[in-house]
Amino acid sequence: MNKEVALISLGTIDYQQAWDYQERLFADTIAIKTANRNLAPSEHRTTPNYLLLCQHPHVYTLGKSGKESHLLLNEQGLYDYQAQFYKINRGGDITYHGPGQLVAYPILDLDNFFTDIHQYLRFLEEAVILTLKDFGIVAGRIAGLTGVWLDFEKQKNSRKICAMGVKCSRWVTMHGLALNVNTDLSYFNHIIPCGIPDKAVTSMQQELGRTVSIAEVEEKLVFYFAQLFGATCHILSHERRYQF
Template structure:
């Protein structure tokens, strides 16, 4: 197989969740089509499709992954309609989470066959990338055994509880990744009170809440993109 480790970084801005999902699916299908043994176009006569890192924000939306429980949504459809929050059932792993303006969402569409075939290693890479990025802002964070995502540990002096700052939910098919991570930067946290985030009854936080100031999402995006690219190409 011809190795193609090119990864394009794209910023989609504030975009409807369904539209962003459609973009992911287009890139995914293009990559799958080139891997199909009966592809109609000779791969030696066309450039291989790049992998992508898509950065965006979403209008208010709850997404429920495969195997997630509707019991983890604590309000009814009428309440969601009043609040103008959409609910989507999606084909990623994980349970229910919230996306909204001010939250940075990253969708890596990556052919892991060009890097490594190990889904758990990929999940740990995403966690480690967020942890390293947060350290640039002097926010100490960690992963927790058995719980996918990035967390801030309890601080007995001021924050006596563990709190989640980044959720991760992915889908991998034919070694091509979809979906990704959602990092709370400046977004409102109240919508998380209406769900059991990722099915785990723990607190949620944001970079803004931890630092008591607003953070540039573009600065966060640029730092995180460079870290992910570094880890993918040099692990």
């Protein structure tokens, strides 16, 4: 099993461009697994693992199980707020991505780690929970809901700080999580976030009352991701990072 994960920082990148890149890495990994079926074990190629980190310009994305009515803007409204809208192939409902939000897309072959999608989701949540703890923010889970929440125990003032939505096929994953660091939360006013009308959204900046270093958050998130998955993360050389 290959537990090395190539860490790729994409900076601020158009959503479609990042999605296309994910799809290519995902398809390449599936192709290796398919080819391995016809080979002797000694001839199997090792499947790669990737962790893409980025931010996006203003964009709303709707998962396969979501309702388009949860987007509260028409075409003119999207234009006015300089936001794009995509229907995509992950699970979950609608969410927002934008500047100041750290987005992580793991493209992992779970055969290299464990074949349990629920454990995979819990590990992603736990990496965020541990990261937030280092900043003095107590976060956790709400039964029946994915993502990471504040005031999660009594649920009287629950606020989502990290949304999640993934796709998994033949134990290869794509899409991932979005952690609100210094996010402009007003953009969530134009959707029903994750299709949940009675829960608020928050950010690290709002909870701490100060701007937070995204680079510092990224470093801690990668550390806990590697720790939980028993992985070794290494940065690809600039030349090998990506070609669009």
